[in-house]
Amino acid sequence: MKKYIIIVIVILLLMVLYAVIFKNNKLDKYEKNLFYMDTYINITIYNESKEKANAALDKIDSIYKNYHDLTNRYEENELINVYYINNNNDNKEYLDIDSKLYNLLEYGINWYQKSNNLLNINMGNIIDVWKKYRDLGNGIPTSEEINNAAINDINKIILKDGKIKNNHPNIDLGAIAKGYATEEAGKYLESIGIDKYIINAGGNVKVGNHYAADKYKIGIENPEDPSKIYMVIKGNNISVVTSGGYQRFYEYNGKRYSHIIDPNTLYPGNYMKSVTVITKDSSLGDALSTTLFLMSIQDGMEYIKQFDDVAAIWYTNDNEIIKSKGISKYE
Amino acid sequence: MNKSDIKLIVSSLLIILIILGIRFIFRNKNNKVAIVYYENKIVSKIDLSINNEYTVDGYNGKVYMEVKDNKIRVKEEVSPKHICSYQGFISETYETIVCLPNKIIIKIEANEELDTVVR
Numbered sequence: 001m002k003k004y005i006i007i008v009i010v011i012l013l014l015m016v017l018y019a020v021i022f023k024n025n026k027l028d029k030y031e032k033n034l035f036y037m038d039t040y041i042n043i044t045i046y047n048e049s050k051e052k053a054n055a056a057l058d059k060i061d062s063i064y065k066n067y068h069d070l071t072n073r074y075e076e077n078e079l080i081n082v083y084y085i086n087n088n089n090d091n092k093e094y095l096d097i098d099s100k101l102y103n104l105l106e107y108g109i110n111w112y113q114k115s116n117n118l119l120n121i122n123m124g125n126i127i128d129v130w131k132k133y134r135d136l137g138n139g140i141p142t143s144e145e146i147n148n149a150a151i152n153d154i155n156k157i158i159l160k161d162g163k164i165k166n167n168h169p170n171i172d173l174g175a176i177a178k179g180y181a182t183e184e185a186g187k188y189l190e191s192i193g194i195d196k197y198i199i200n201a202g203g204n205v206k207v208g209n210h211y212a213a214d215k216y217k218i219g220i221e222n223p224e225d226p227s228k229i230y231m232v233i234k235g236n237n238i239s240v241v242t243s244g245g246y247q248r249f250y251e252y253n254g255k256r257y258s259h260i261i262d263p264n265t266l267y268p269g270n271y272m273k274s275v276t277v278i279t280k281d282s283s284l285g286d287a288l289s290t291t292l293f294l295m296s297i298q299d300g301m302e303y304i305k306q307f308d309d310v311a312a313i314w315y316t317n318d319n320e321i322i323k324s325k326g327i328s329k330y331e
Numbered sequence: 332m333n334k335s336d337i338k339l340i341v342s343s344l345l346i347i348l349i350i351l352g353i354r355f356i357f358r359n360k361n362n363k364v365a366i367v368y369y370e371n372k373i374v375s376k377i378d379l380s381i382n383n384e385y386t387v388d389g390y391n392g393k394v395y396m397e398v399k400d401n402k403i404r405v406k407e408e409v410s411p412k413h414i415c416s417y418q419g420f421i422s423e424t425y426e427t428i429v430c431l432p433n434k435i436i437i438k439i440e441a442n443e444e445l446d447t448v449v450r
Contacts, residue, residue: 011347221448
């Protein structure tokens with residue numbers, strides 16, 4: 001009898017020991033995939049509470065959906081969205097718009113000057129002309145097509161007291177909306193105490209603290225081959241945004257045409273194959289990556305010096321990798 | 332405590348150690364699995380170590396997948412541009428096949444090295 005008691009005690013002790021040694025302090029991982037803004041978005045949260053994590057994932061779904069609906073310029077919905085603003089011409093002088101859209105438009109307009117007139121949110125038509133050919137994967141627009149679509153005066157977008165002037169602008173928020181929504185999603189998670197997360201919205205990645213007191217390893221896809229990673233960024237509480245990645249360009253007559261159109265030449269930027277920006281703020285990262293894509297690498301290197309905590313990596317047309325000074329702390 | 336008690340303790344310790352050892356060895360076995368999502372629901376988990384063909388229901392119809400040499404691809408699906416069939420085989424954890432028209436996503440899972448990838 002005594003023997004059995006001893007055996008039981010020993011086994012119990014070992015079970016406790018096993019639990020202590022192998023208890024992975026790993027938090028549970030919760031994920032959700034979303035499709036908005038023409039992008040596959042993956043949200044990962046590390047948390048103890050299933051209820052809290054799932055509620056947060058649903059809330060993030062609604063944040064992205066809201067930005068998707070507001071910035072949608074191809075379809076009507078119940079909101080006064082970009083489609084409505086671009087296409088409707090009632091006699092009201094100003095349109096009341098959602099404050100989120102208002103703030104995003106204001107952010108975009110401010111970036112026009114900040115980007116040395118390279119980031120222009122009023123060039124929907126010209127973007128569509130190029131998109132038609134990119135979707136075909138063949139041919140380029142005629143100069144007539146380009147000139148007809150060249151309505152891109154940023155001063156056409158007039159904002160006042162939560163309203164926008166009803167004067168047929170030509171808004172496309174593709175260059176900034178995803179980063180802006182991603183920043184809001186990350187900020188929301190932090191505000192409710194979820195600090196361990198990964199938000200991956202294609203070219204926009206934002207991470208919080210690491211789930212195991214380590215650093216996140218964020219691979220940067222090779223713009224030539226999506227099965228390859230050309231560099232790994234290590235860090236927490238950062239945003240990594242790439243412009244000019246794979247599947248966002250097409251080739252015609254041996255020339256590469258990217259999806260980012262230069263508002264000055266009305267042609268796709270071709271200074272580089274891709275540029276990746278590391279920032280704290282995802283909206284800044286998105287705006288910066290577009291801006292850097294449209295200037296030479298030397299100019300970009302100079303340009304980013306005015307921002308604190310910004311680092312960039314360029315993948316040149318000759319398949320070389322050029323890093324700004326700030327990159328070393330993420331390697 | 333007499334001798335036979337100690338023997339018992341030692342032998343049960345040994346047994347537990349062996350169990351732990353076996354678990355440890357199998358834990359490190361790095362079998363990759365392809366997770367197939369329809370929207371947000373996991374509709375299939377496919378072991379990439381077995382060569383085979385699989386089918387799931389996509390939005391536009393059947394999506395046919397093929398596993399070969401630890402890699403997976405979409406072989407056939409109904410969509411306007413067939414982007415995901417043209418993508419070919421994937422095998423790394425950072426690779427994803429996205430069939431937007433069919434609302435199908437295929438991701439690879441394993442002992443991940445990278446946490447995420449910016450595209």
